[in-house]
Amino acid sequence: MPRIHRISHVEVVMVQNFWICINAVIPLMIYLIIGMLVKRVGLINDDEVHRFNRLVFIVLFPPMMFENLYGAKLSTALSPRLIVFALVFLLSYIALSIPVVQKLEKKPETRGAMIQAMYRSNFVLMGLPIAINICGAGNVSKTAILVTIIVPTYNVLAVIILEYYRGGRASISKMLRKIATNPIILGAVAAGIAISLNITVPKSIDRVVYSLSECTTPMAMILLGASFNIKSVKSGRRNLSISIIAKLIVLPAIGLPIAMLLGFRDVEFVSLIVMMAAPCSVSSYTMAESMGSDGELAGNAVIFTTGFSILTIFGWLFLFKNMGMF
Template sequence: MGSFYVAFNAVMPAVLLVSFGYFLKTKHYLNEKTISQLNKLCFDLLLPIVTFNNIRKTNLNAVFDLSFVLYAAGSIIAAIFLLVAIVPFFEKDRKKQGVMIQGIFRSNFVMLGIPISTYIAGEQSAVLASMLIMVIIPIFNGSAVILLSIYGGYAVDKKKLILDVLKNHMIIASVLGIIMSLVHPPIPTFLDKSLLDVGKVGAVFPIIVLGAMLDFSKISANFRNLSITLAGKLIVMPLIFLTIAIRLGFSSQEVVALIALYGSPTAVISAVMAEQLGCDGELAAQVVIFSTVMSCITIFGIVFVLSFLKVI
C-alpha cells in the first residue's frame, strides 16, 4: 500500500494540472491564440528560469556524474538507431515512419522533466533533470530535424540546425546556471527571491498549458501505428533503459530523472515539426495527444513498481 501512495502522490498533481488546463480551454477561459502564446512563454522564459535556478543553486562538483549524463545521452542515440532499423518492419510509408520514430524516442522532457522529478523525488532529482536538459535538447532537436527531413523528403540545413541548437533558451539557461554554480557571484536578495518565485510558477504552469493544448477532435483511423508508437514510447523505452540504468547502479534520484526522460509523453512541438518537414502531421498530433493522456497511467505504473521494489 505504501508503494501505491508513493506513486499516487507523485503522479496525481500532474494529472490534476493537466485536467485543469483542459478544463480552462473547454470553458473558454483560454483560446487557441492564448494557448499558443502561453506555450511560447513556457518554452522561452519560464522553463529556462526553472533550469537556471536549479543549476545555479547546486554544487555541481558534488552532484555531477559524467557516467549518468553519458548514459542518458547514449541511450537516446541508441534508441534512434534501433528504431530506424525496426520501425520499417511495422510501417512501409516513410512519412509515417519518421513520425513513429520521433514519437518513440522524443519525450516532452523539457516541459515535464523537472516537475515530474520534483513530484517524485524532490529538488535533488530536479537538479539532475536540469543537468540532463542541456545535453538532451541538442540530441532531441538535432536528430528530429535530420530524421523528419530525411523521411519527409527535405534537405537538412546543417548551419541553421547548429545555430538553432546554440540559440535554444534552455541551452543558454543551462550554461549560465553552470557558470553561476561554479563562480558563485553575489546576487541581491530581491533578485534571488524574484527568480525563485518565477521558478515556482515555471515548475507548475507548463503542465497546465500542456493540458490546454490537448485536442481530441484530431483523432482518426491510425489505430495500429498509434498503438505501436505509444507502446514503444511509454512501455518499451522505459522498460529497457530503466532496467539497464538500475543494473548499472545509478542512484534512486538519478533513476527518477530517467523516469521523467523516458516516461514523459511525446513532445508537443514534434507534431508541428512533422507537419513542417513533410511527414504525417495528423499521426504526429495523435501521438502527442494520446501519449500525454496515457503517460499519466504508465508513469504511475513505473513509479509504483520501482517503489515496491525499493529502487526509488
Template sequence: MFLGRAPLDILQSVIPVFLVVAIGVVLRRYRFLDEGFIDAANSLVYYILLPALLFHEIGGTDFRQSFNGPLVVGGYAATLATFLLAFLTARALGLGPSETGAFVQGSFRANLAYVGLPIVFNAVGPGGLRKAGIFLGLIVPLLNGLSIVALMAPHRAGKGEGIGTTASRIARQIATNPIILACLAGIAWSVLKLPFPGMIDRTFRILTPATLPVALLCLGGSFSFARARKGFAVAALAAFLKGIVLTGTGIALYRWMGVSGEDLRIGAIMLGCPTAVVTYVMAARLRGDTDLAGTIVIVSTAASAVTITGWLFALRASGW
C-alpha cells in the same frame, strides 16, 4: 518485507505526484488557472524557483558523496540505445518525416524536472533530490541535442531554408539553459566547499518549497487534450519505448555496473519519467508533428504513473 508496508510506501511516493498533476488539469478545466497564469508560473519555475532549488540542494552537499558516475553513464547509454531503436521502429512503421521526429523525440526525452524530482524527493528524500539534480544537469544537454537530431534528421532530404538558423538558436538556448546552469553552479559550489551565509540559506529555504507543487500544477494545466487527437497507437508505442524499454535497459545497465539501493531507485525514477511537455514546443519549432507530440505527452504521462510504480515494486521485490 515486501508484503508489509513496502507497497503502500511506494504508492505514497508516486501517486500523490500524479494526483497534483490531475488537480492542475481540473483547475485549468474550470478556469481557476488560465493560460496567462500558467505561462507566468511556468516562467517563474523555469527561470527562478527550480534553478534556486537545484543550486541550493546541490551546492549544500558533498559532491563526492552525491555524484554517481555509473548512474550518469548508464542513463546516457540507455537513452542513446532507445534513440536509435526509435528511429529504426519509425522506419519499419513507414512514418513520415514529421511523425518520425515527434515519435523519436517522444520515445526518449523525459520530464525530469517536473515529474522526476518530485517523485525522487518523495521516495528517497532530500539526499536523493541532490543526486537526481546532478543527474539532471549532466543528462539534459544530451536530451536536448538528440531532440534536435530527431526532429531535423527526417527532413534532411529537403534541407529547408532556415533549419540551420533554428538549430543554432536552440543550441544557444541549451548553452544558456537556467536549469543546467544552476546545476553546474551548484556542483562548482559543492566542489569548492563554499558555505551558504545564514541569511542567504534561510532565503533559499523560504523560496524553494514552492517549486515542486507549482511545477506539478503547471504541468497539469499545460495539458491540451484538444491537441491529442491523432495517432494513439503510435503514441502508445512511444510511451512503451520510454517507460519500459529505456527504463528497463537503464536498470539492466545499472545492475551490471553494480548500482543498487537508493541510487538504483533514483535512476529508475529519472529514466522512467514521462515524455516532457517541451517536446510539443520543439516539434512546433522544427517541423515535427505537433498533434502526435501532444498525444505522446498525455499517453506517456498517464502510463508512467503505472510503470514507475511497477519498476519500484520490481526493484523492492528483487531486493535491489
C-alpha cells in the same frame, strides 16, 4: 484461530510509493482539467493556446533551465560511473529509436515528437519524490546530482531532435544557428557561465528566476489541457501506443537489467528506475508545439504516460525490490 497477516516493511514501502505516484500525478491532472474547462467555457481559443505556448517556451523555459543547473554542487556525492552509464544508455536508446521511428512513420514532424516521447522522462516531478521515499531524504544526493545532469541533457537532445525533424529540411548551418539560439540552450549557457565564473546572482534576481521557473509546469499543463482533442487520440492512436509502450515498458526493460548486471544497487539502482520509468516530461509538449513538431502527439503522450505510469512505476519497483536490488 484465523492467522493474522503481519504487514512487512516492504509492503508498507510499496504502498507508500503507490500513493506517491498518485500524489505526483493528481496536481498534473488538475492542471489538465483546468485547461480543458478554460477552453470549454471559451476563455481561450486555439490561436491563443499556440501563442501562450510560445510565451512559455521563450519566457519561462530559460529560467527553468537556469534554475535546474545553477547552484548544483556537482562535486558532492558525485558518482561518475552512474552518470556515465545513464548518459551512454540514453544516447544508445535514442540511436536505436531513430531507425525504428523512421521505418514506422513518414512525416518528419511526427518522427521528432515520437523519438522525444520515447526517451524524455519527468525525472523531477515523478522520479525524485519516489527516490526520496524509498531511500530517505538524506540519502538521495546521487539521485539529485543525476537529475542536474540528465534533465539538461534531455532538453538539449530534444532541441537537436526536434530541430532536425522540423517540417522542412534546413541547412546544417541554419539548424545549428537555431539550436544555439534556442531558449532552452540559452538558459543552460547562462547557468554554465554563472557556475564557471562563480557568479553570485543577487537575491532579488534569483527570486524572479525561481518564480518564473515555478510557473513553467502549471502553465504548460494548463495549455496542454486546453489543446487536448479526443479526435487526435483516435487518429494517432498507433503512434501514441508505440510511444507509450516504448517509454514506460521498453526503455526500463532494456536499461534496468543491464544496470543490474553491471552491479548498480541501492540508491544508484533506484535512481535509474525513476529516471527510466517516469512518464514523458511535461515540457516535451510545449517544445514540440513551439518547434514545428507534432504537438498533438507530444501532448497526448504526456497525458497518457502520466496516467499509466502510476501502475508501471509501481510494477518496476515491486519487481526489483523483490529481486534485492535495493
